[in-house]
Amino acid sequence: DAKTTQPPSMDCAEGRAANLPCNHSTISGNEYVYWYRQIHSQGPQYIIHGLKNNETNEMASLIITEDRKSSTLILPHATLRDTAVYYCIVRVRNFGNEKLTFGTGTRLTIIP
Amino acid sequence: ETGVTQSPTHLIKTRGQQVTLRCSSQSGHNTVSWYQQALGQGPQFIFQYYREEENGRGNFPPRFSGLQFPNYSSELNVNALELDDSALYLCASSSQGGSYEQYFGPGTRLTVT
Numbered sequence: 001d002a003k004t005t006q007p008p009s010m011d012c013a014e015g016r017a018a019n020l021p022c023n024h025s026t027i028s029g030n031e032y033v034y035w036y037r038q039i040h041s042q043g044p045q046y047i048i049h050g051l052k053n054n055e056t057n058e059m060a061s062l063i064i065t066e067d068r069k070s071s072t073l074i075l076p077h078a079t080l081r082d083t084a085v086y087y088c089i090v091r092v093r094n095f096g097n098e099k100l101t102f103g104t105g106t107r108l109t110i111i112p
Numbered sequence: 113e114t115g116v117t118q119s120p121t122h123l124i125k126t127r128g129q130q131v132t133l134r135c136s137s138q139s140g141h142n143t144v145s146w147y148q149q150a151l152g153q154g155p156q157f158i159f160q161y162y163r164e165e166e167n168g169r170g171n172f173p174p175r176f177s178g179l180q181f182p183n184y185s186s187e188l189n190v191n192a193l194e195l196d197d198s199a200l201y202l203c204a205s206s207s208q209g210g211s212y213e214q215y216f217g218p219g220t221r222l223t224v225t
Contacts, residue, residue: 034213043116043202043216044155087154099145099168100204100214102154 004088009107018075020106022088025069030092033064034100035073037084044087044102047073083110116205116217124223125193133188133220135203143167144186145214146178147202155202161186162208190222198224 005023012018024033032051036044048055048062050071055062061074075082087105117136125131137144143162147155157170161180175191184205190197200221204214 041200041219041221043204043218046213046215049213099157099160099170100147100155101157102147104154 004103006088006106011109011111012078013111018078020073020086023070024090027068027090031090033071034089036087039084078110080110116215118203118217118220122221127193129193130191133201135186137184137205138215141205141207142184143206143208145204146188149200193224195224
């Protein structure tokens with residue numbers, strides 16, 4: 001799986017949009033971009049994934065650049081409960097390749 | 113829909129002992145993966161089970177073993193515990209042939225003294 005690079009930490013004011021960047025310059029054509037988050041001492045929570053088109057769900061939006069070498073996770077109206085470590089992962093999405101390779105992620109702190 | 117559950121929540125063992133951790137997968141999921149998360153690190157893949165057979169393994173020694181049962185629940189067994197085995201052990205379930213997204217349980221916190 002391709003390697004990802006994320007900033008170690010970020011702050012965001014409550015109510016503002018939180019934009020979390022991720023670089024994945026060696027991503028292959030069949031690798032998806034996934035985002036998970038982990039609130040302190042809980043299991044990681046799936047947020048969103050995408051291949052090349054921008055995606056949106058009830059939790060967040062995912063913007064993938066046209067060359068697919070980077071992406072941004074957007075939490076549109078951050079709340080205190082969004083304070084967590086956010087992991088960007090790239091992986092092939094098929095049978096027999098379920099392994100998720102986590103890095104150290106971005107620790108997002110929402111400031112009241 | 114029932115989420116992923118794990119037991120026990122916390123566990124304290126002595127070096128050299130053996131431990132068994134349990135995981136019940138989310139309803140409709142047939143694949144279980146186990147991860148180890150040391151303090152301050154991201155989760156590390158241990159292995160995955162599909163149809164009661166190991167279907168991929170990370171860089172962990174043979175003293176880490178597992179089982180999957182016909183109802184898709186799973187066990188993680190660790191023999192000859194070492195101090196470095198102290199970690200949060202996470203179980204994730206997914207559906208082969210389905211969405212492939214992994215859904216995690218709350219984890220078991222293992223402390224080895």
